[in-house]
Structures are given as C-alpha cells and as structure tokens.
Amino acid sequence: MDQPHALLVASPGLGHLIPILELGNRLSSVLNVHVTILAVTSGSSSPTETEAIQAAVARGTCEVTELPSVDVDNLVDSDATVFTKIVVKMQAMKPTFREAVKSMKRKPTVMIVDFLGTGLMPVADDVGVTAKYVYVPSHAWFLAEMVYLPVLDKVIEGEYVDIKEPMRIPGCRSVGPDDLMETVLDRSNQQYRECVRIGEEVPMSDGVLVNTWEELQGNTLDALREDGELSRVMKIPVYAIGPIVRNNGPIKRPNSIFEWLDKQRDRSVVYVCLGSGGTLSLEQTIELAWGLELSGQRFLWVLRRPISYLGASSRDDDDQVSASLPEGFLDRTRGMGLVVTQWAPQVEILSHGSIGGFLSHCGWSSVLESLTKGVPIVAWPLYAEQWMNATLLTEEIGVAVRTSVLPAKKVIGREEVASLVRKIVAEEDEEGRKIRAKAEEVRVSSEQAWAQGGSSHSSLFEWAKQCRLMS
Known part of the structure; x- marks a missing residue:
C-alpha cells in the first residue's frame, strides 16, 4: 500500500512559512506520512525564508517546493497592507498551484492550507483531493473571532473600535476594542473585506487544525465544537494539536x-x-x-x-x-x-x-x-x-x-x-x-498534551483517521 501523502501549503512570509514547516515535520515524524510542502515565497526569497526551507529539507522529513510568486499590484490598492497582498497573492496562485499539484508523482491524500490560503481550497476539488483542511497556527480564541466575524459584519454598524461594549462571541471571551485584530480596525479597507472572506471560507473546509491544546483553552474549544451559536457557524471539526514549536538546534561554540x-x-x-x-x-x-x-x-x-x-x-x-x-x-x-x-x-x-x-x-x-x-x-x-x-x-x-x-x-x-x-x-x-x-x-x-495518549497526541491521530491518512 502506498504511503499516505499530505500536501501542505504555506503563505508568503516567515511567520507563515515556519509554522507550516513545523507542522509538516510533526506529521511526518508522528504519523509516518509523506509530506510535501508548497511554499509561496515573498517574490525573491528572503535569506531567512531560504534558511528555514533549507533547514527543513536537511531534516529529511518533508519535501519542500518553492512556488514562484505572482505580481498582484493590479489587484490591490496602492496602499494595500501586507495582509491584503498575501491573501490576494494566494488567490492569484491558483493556476500555478493547480499545475504543481497535477505534476506530482504521487497524489495527495489530504491538503492543508494555512488560514491565509483558503482561496486555494477549490483547487483541491479540481485535482481530485477530496480532504481539505485549514491550519490555524494561532489559538482558539483567534479562530473563534475569525469564523464569527462574518456574523458580526452583518449585525454591527459602524467601526468596531467605536463600540463601547465588548463584542460578544458566543460561548467564549468577548472582544474589546484593545483586543481587536489589526485587520478589522477599518471596515472600508480591503484587508477587512479579505478577513471576512476568510472567515466565511474556513467552515467550507473539512476541519481545522489549531495550534493550542485542550488544557490551555478547553472552554473556547468546547464553544467551537459543542451545540451552540458558534459551533453552528463553525460546522466542522476542530482539532487542537498544539503546541507545535521549533525544537532546539545546535549551538555553535564559542557563542x-x-x-x-x-x-x-x-x-x-x-x-x-x-x-x-x-x-x-x-x-x-x-x-x-x-x-x-x-x-x-x-x-x-x-x-x-x-x-x-x-x-x-x-x-x-x-x-x-x-x-x-x-x-x-x-x-x-x-x-x-x-x-x-x-x-x-x-x-x-x-x-x-x-x-x-x-x-x-x-x-x-x-x-x-x-x-x-x-x-x-x-x-x-x-x-x-x-x-x-x-x-x-x-x-x-x-x-x-x-x-x-x-x-x-x-x-x-x-x-x-x-x-x-x-x-x-x-x-x-x-x-x-x-x-x-x-x-x-x-x-x-x-x-503532557504531546505525551503518548495526551490530548494533542490523541487529537492528531483522530484527525489522521478522519482524513484517511491512517486506518
């Protein structure tokens, strides 16, 4: 039987690349699956991006392919934020991404995109990859706000920063003016519209992997899963598989x-x-x-x-x-x-x-x-x-x-x-x-979360069975 194949997609920028590389390393080492990472780099790769990719390749756990970036200047406002440029770039990568997947010698069993790459999920259907998931390298409260944002967008008028009472997110902590994500501070800005779109697209996946663990955020995770207003927005399974972080590397001495x-x-x-x-x-x-x-x-x-x-x-x-x-x-x-x-x-x-x-x-x-x-x-x-x-x-x-x-x-x-x-x-x-x-x-x-039988260890295996990476 062929070894299961997980395809991971990283958005541009070191802050998105490294979490995907570390997730790929974890999937390979724990589940013994073949991992391919398609990394959309920031144009000409920065030295730190290149170094991170080289380190991942050297570990031998993942196959990493860099995808040439596309120019999106004609698709964004002249003063577009970095966030806007990244999410628009990921959507514009569809043709390149489709060809890259089609050219693979072994067909992926599952595709995982980071949350800025949800615009690529329709390509999975085009190339016959039936299982598609979103990786949120942040925490459960962030995920809750992101998927509930389209609801808030419909029921709240004016700018969120002007609202005196914290914005209610059912079943978990409300969001005050000083807790808001930078992307939602100006509702007329293109990055806000893209943020709402991502919140709508995440529940269209088959599930979400989130970089937290049950013992850290059990109440918020319960709100995302158990029957209630937030879970009805979410609609899909949420797997807490954190903490996934970089391991210690060798220190060159003297230092x-x-x-x-x-x-x-x-x-x-x-x-x-x-x-x-x-x-x-x-x-x-x-x-x-x-x-x-x-x-x-x-x-x-x-x-x-x-x-x-x-x-x-x-x-x-x-x-x-x-x-x-x-x-x-x-x-x-x-x-x-x-x-x-x-x-x-x-x-x-x-x-x-x-x-x-x-x-x-x-x-x-x-x-x-x-x-x-x-x-x-x-x-x-x-x-x-x-x-x-x-x-x-x-x-x-x-x-x-x-x-x-x-x-x-x-x-x-x-x-x-x-x-x-x-x-x-x-x-x-x-x-x-x-x-x-x-x-x-x-x-x-x-x-303890990642010990044998721990909450995150068990959650990862539960997800793997769900998407048929293992029997």
Missing part, C-alpha cells in the same frame, strides 16, 4: 550570548525581543533602555534599529543601533545586561536556565516558545492579533503582565517598564511568584 548566559543565576535574566518586525520609535527605545536599567534586573536585549532612526529601509548596523540608546547606557549596564544587534537563536535562549522572563511582542509562535519552557511574559503587543494574545495571556491564562495601555497608542515610560520587569523576574514579588508558578504549570501541561 558570546551563551557564554554570558552561563554566568548568570537561574531564572534571573529577562529576555527582550520584539520579533523580526518589532521595531520601536527612537523615543520608545530610549524609555525601554532606561526601564531595563532602572529595574536592576539582568537582561538580554535583541535590539532592532528604531524606525525613526536613519529611515526604516537602511540595513541594521551595530553602531547605528547602539547610537539609539541613552548616552552611557552600554557602559553603565556592562555585566548587568547584554545587547545583541544581530539575529539571536530564540528557542535556544528561552531554553537556557538563566532566563526568567520574556518581554515579547506576543506573536503566537514566540508565546508558545516561551510557555513550553515555563518562561512568564511581559506582554508588549505591537500589531496583527498580538493585542488579543496579550489579553489572553494576562487575563485568561495568567502567565503574563502587560503594559497599562497599548504600546501602539502611547510611549511606555521607563518607570512602568522597570515595574513590569521586576514583577516577572524579581524573586520577592508576590504577584510575580504566582505568574511564574502558572507558567511552570502551563509548561507541564504542554508536555
């Missing part, structure tokens, strides 16, 4: 970051990194620096060039980045902190015993990398669904503290930065002790 971390006490360092796109204003960078210094806690800061410094398009340079810091900062904090201006291996850093907290932009991949290591979070959401993630982490899961206002709306002052960092890392802070204990509890539950 200055880890040589420094090795000298620090257990759980004494706050790791500061706002993601590959997490650049701050010059004013905010200065306040963050002063806050780290005032906190008296040890820190490892992966610092990007401020967006107001020498223009956003110029390349990162150590001297340019360092020049954005307060005068004398590096000298005063020598030994107490380490500033890194180049790429840093985040998973390996979060795995180090000296890391006691993570000041993060709250991208879901970063959140999972932190929670699976038992590291609590200082939530610093910047864009996309990160505002929602910050609320989830602080108010529902209880593994984080967050800024008093959204950083997108106001510069966060140094005193507040210092207070947040101390709360997470300082041993004597009572609230911090509770948050650290909860983070450890979540770490344990994340491991």
Whole structure:
C-alpha cells in the first residue's frame, strides 16, 4: 500500500512559512506520512525564508517546493497592507498551484492550507483531493473571532473600535476594542473585506487544525465544537494539536550570548525581543533602555534599529543601533545586561536556565516558545492579533503582565517598564511568584498534551483517521 501523502501549503512570509514547516515535520515524524510542502515565497526569497526551507529539507522529513510568486499590484490598492497582498497573492496562485499539484508523482491524500490560503481550497476539488483542511497556527480564541466575524459584519454598524461594549462571541471571551485584530480596525479597507472572506471560507473546509491544546483553552474549544451559536457557524471539526514549536538546534561554540548566559543565576535574566518586525520609535527605545536599567534586573536585549532612526529601509548596523540608546547606557549596564544587534537563536535562549522572563511582542509562535519552557511574559503587543494574545495571556491564562495601555497608542515610560520587569523576574514579588508558578504549570501541561495518549497526541491521530491518512 502506498504511503499516505499530505500536501501542505504555506503563505508568503516567515511567520507563515515556519509554522507550516513545523507542522509538516510533526506529521511526518508522528504519523509516518509523506509530506510535501508548497511554499509561496515573498517574490525573491528572503535569506531567512531560504534558511528555514533549507533547514527543513536537511531534516529529511518533508519535501519542500518553492512556488514562484505572482505580481498582484493590479489587484490591490496602492496602499494595500501586507495582509491584503498575501491573501490576494494566494488567490492569484491558483493556476500555478493547480499545475504543481497535477505534476506530482504521487497524489495527495489530504491538503492543508494555512488560514491565509483558503482561496486555494477549490483547487483541491479540481485535482481530485477530496480532504481539505485549514491550519490555524494561532489559538482558539483567534479562530473563534475569525469564523464569527462574518456574523458580526452583518449585525454591527459602524467601526468596531467605536463600540463601547465588548463584542460578544458566543460561548467564549468577548472582544474589546484593545483586543481587536489589526485587520478589522477599518471596515472600508480591503484587508477587512479579505478577513471576512476568510472567515466565511474556513467552515467550507473539512476541519481545522489549531495550534493550542485542550488544557490551555478547553472552554473556547468546547464553544467551537459543542451545540451552540458558534459551533453552528463553525460546522466542522476542530482539532487542537498544539503546541507545535521549533525544537532546539545546535549551538555553535564559542557563542558570546551563551557564554554570558552561563554566568548568570537561574531564572534571573529577562529576555527582550520584539520579533523580526518589532521595531520601536527612537523615543520608545530610549524609555525601554532606561526601564531595563532602572529595574536592576539582568537582561538580554535583541535590539532592532528604531524606525525613526536613519529611515526604516537602511540595513541594521551595530553602531547605528547602539547610537539609539541613552548616552552611557552600554557602559553603565556592562555585566548587568547584554545587547545583541544581530539575529539571536530564540528557542535556544528561552531554553537556557538563566532566563526568567520574556518581554515579547506576543506573536503566537514566540508565546508558545516561551510557555513550553515555563518562561512568564511581559506582554508588549505591537500589531496583527498580538493585542488579543496579550489579553489572553494576562487575563485568561495568567502567565503574563502587560503594559497599562497599548504600546501602539502611547510611549511606555521607563518607570512602568522597570515595574513590569521586576514583577516577572524579581524573586520577592508576590504577584510575580504566582505568574511564574502558572507558567511552570502551563509548561507541564504542554508536555503532557504531546505525551503518548495526551490530548494533542490523541487529537492528531483522530484527525489522521478522519482524513484517511491512517486506518
């Protein structure tokens, strides 16, 4: 009997490519299926995209094919957002995608698209792939808002940000103005219309795989499945198969970051990194620096060039980045902190015993990398669904503290930065002790979810039987 074949489709951008690569690796290693990944890259592949693809190929678990990108400038507004360009690009890829699938030597048993690629699902029917699923690399609350958005679009008038009461999502947490996804802030924008379309198309699949686990979000998952208004919108099975995150890679020695971390006490360092796109204003960078210094806690800061410094398009340079810091900062904090201006291996850093907290932009991949290591979070959401993630982490899961206002709306002052960092890392802070204990509890539950017979392990096998990847 031929080995079952899973076809995964990744949208452009590292934030969409890596989750699909990791899902492919998990399907191959756990279910022993053949995995092909069609990766729609960002035009000319960025070095990080290329590196991620090469690493996946080197592991030998997945076959990865890059699909040449198409020009969609004539299909989007001149000021179209990145989100809009990606989803329109995925729809425009239909002819290329169809030919790529038809040319495969072995026919796929199942097709999985990430949620930005739902426009490609009709191609599955064209090429005879009867099982088609959507992968949501985010959490269950995000999924609930996404599929319920078409309902809200019909019943709510005006802009969502102007509504004083939180928007009700049946059976799960309501969405307040500071929790909204960036894509729904302007209902006249093309990205909002695309977001509504995706919400309509997800339930047209045969089911959804979501990167969370039962013990973390059981109530929201129940609302998506059990008989009720939300499940009647959803209509299809939801499989919680998380956490799916990158594994630790080898560390090249000597490495200055880890040589420094090795000298620090257990759980004494706050790791500061706002993601590959997490650049701050010059004013905010200065306040963050002063806050780290005032906190008296040890820190490892992966610092990007401020967006107001020498223009956003110029390349990162150590001297340019360092020049954005307060005068004398590096000298005063020598030994107490380490500033890194180049790429840093985040998973390996979060795995180090000296890391006691993570000041993060709250991208879901970063959140999972932190929670699976038992590291609590200082939530610093910047864009996309990160505002929602910050609320989830602080108010529902209880593994984080967050800024008093959204950083997108106001510069966060140094005193507040210092207070947040101390709360997470300082041993004597009572609230911090509770948050650290909860983070450890979540770490344990994340491991149990993927243990033999655990909730996510069982959910993946249930899905595999449903789509006939295994008998």
